[in-house]
Amino acid sequence: MFAYILRRILYIVPIALGVTLLVFALVHIAPGDPLNAVVGPDAPAEVVEQLRRSYGFDQPLPVQYVIYLGHVLSGDLGQSVATGRPVIADLGRALGNTLILSVGAAIVGFTSGILLGALAGWHRGGFIDRLATLLTLIGVSVPHYWLGMVLVIVMAVELNLLPAMGMAPGGATGWGFTGAHLAHAVLPVLTMSVIPMGIVARSVRATVAEVLQQEFVQALRAKGLGRGPVLRHVVRNVAPTVVSVLGLQFGYLLGGSILIETVFSWPGTGFLLNEAIFKRDLPLLQGTILMLGLFFVLLNLLVDIAQAALDPRMRRS
């Protein structure tokens, strides 16, 4: 097990390097000259040339990459072209804000999804199954920006129960565990939890149904185990698959949702990405994508380790 974990950790080094390479290439893949966002189109040629040298764009690409990697490793993601602030500071704040939404959405979406899926799988073909399948189908099909707007119209505009946008009263951006802050998080969290709920419920249902069909479940009954102990065996067998789905879904949630964060004016990573794209703020875009990519890699590592801990068959390879 220990050797397995060590090997998995070693594996992520080339993957992480690949992520940095892709993010680095972004500057050159994106159409147009990256300097266009910094200087106007009618800037004199010598100014552009000087900037090109100061940004290091005159160096060969491999050299540029090594320099970039060095900066990244020392925690320097550059400065935002639009604001001049260090990317890492803005990114940190946005990640924190998105984390609030994604953890909330994970708690709501995962618990309801697991519950719904388990019930449906256990009663496969019955009424509960059909009801749960309908709910999850709606969950994965409904466009969530639309759902967000409907929730805003109903809960905030018509009923005036919950705030419609922002993180705190009066457009403040700090977070605190006060009633007002929590009230602001309710609608975006609910909206965000719908898709993971549907996806988790579907895969839990399929996995539970598949495990229940296996002969060992009958064999467990044949040795005299009652409902409870059999259920425990089923849970242990379902867990590895579900953990991997949860990990993946949490990764998506961490990326924030451009649409949801825009609808609710939530200053998270999705909001930040949106801004960076529209302002052609390449350093900000690079930093955000890099960070989200590395989070994904890290989450996958955790999922792999959790799976190996739960399923002895995984530890071999």
Place this chain on the structure above:
Amino acid sequence: MPDQTQSAPLLSVSGLTVSFKTERGTASAINGVDFDLKRGEVLCLLGESGSGKSVTLRALMRLLPERRSRIAGKVLLNGEDVYAVPERRMEKLRGKAISMVFQEPMLALDPVYTIGHQIAETIVRHEGIAFADAERRALDLLERVQIPSAKRRLKAYPHEMSGGMRQRAMIALALSCNPALLLADEPTTALDATVQMQILLLLRQLQAELDMAVILVTHDIGVAAETADRVAVMYAGRFVELGTARQVLKDPQHPYTAGLLASTVHGNMRGHALEAIPGAPPDLTNLPSGCAYAPRCPHADAHCTAAPPSETWLEPGRMARCVRARVPAAAPV
């Protein structure tokens, strides 16, 4: 029961029928099975796939899915009516009074628990002793089924063992609470030929040591001849022939038994051509009104298709369900 020789049989099955609801209609898997089993007796159920052998075993343990199956008849285990007691009571009987060895141990063992855990869990369930004590008992059991370096195997997962070893572990699991009746559902089918023999010898040895009754399901006549006191031949959910192993295998009275014997390789057949039984087993959703074997039977006539033949008792304990079974001594082949 004409074949009842002792006062209280361990197992008494009468009028057992099982049918399943399927998309194509109702499949009649068991169509009236009656037999008694004494303590320490070995009965072999012989027949092709789909003849109802495995379903019979599962019906005896009340393991069939209750929503999709209709079960009628009576199963008395130690005088207790299996289909009248509450599920709670049945859970106490399963694994303790009656237990089962499955065909494919790789599928029948939980892949994410160790062998030791799975055996110990059963013992804890039925005897309420501490888990550590149960694990010690599990070790004894693994040694008893001759698993080499048993101590290490206790901590092994099913996928870490060979097929033969897994089946030994499955047997250890089934024997963990000294059942009076062991059901073995083709326990050697999934194994290599050399391992098959070892497992059979082990089963027979344990059966004698523990004085267990065993119902062994097989389609291998050699296995039946080696292990059984009595043999019941099943076809389309019925016993078509019943008798001692010697009676049934040496002097088959039902043409299906004769066909099975002629189509299988067994002792002293060198020089004889193998014969195949023509046709296929009947569609269980649409059984013929007469003898279910009639469409494939070389001797079938108008009597056979008119009505299902009733049991003909040739002598106590010797039954054939065939209109020709009356004819004495003349071998039907």
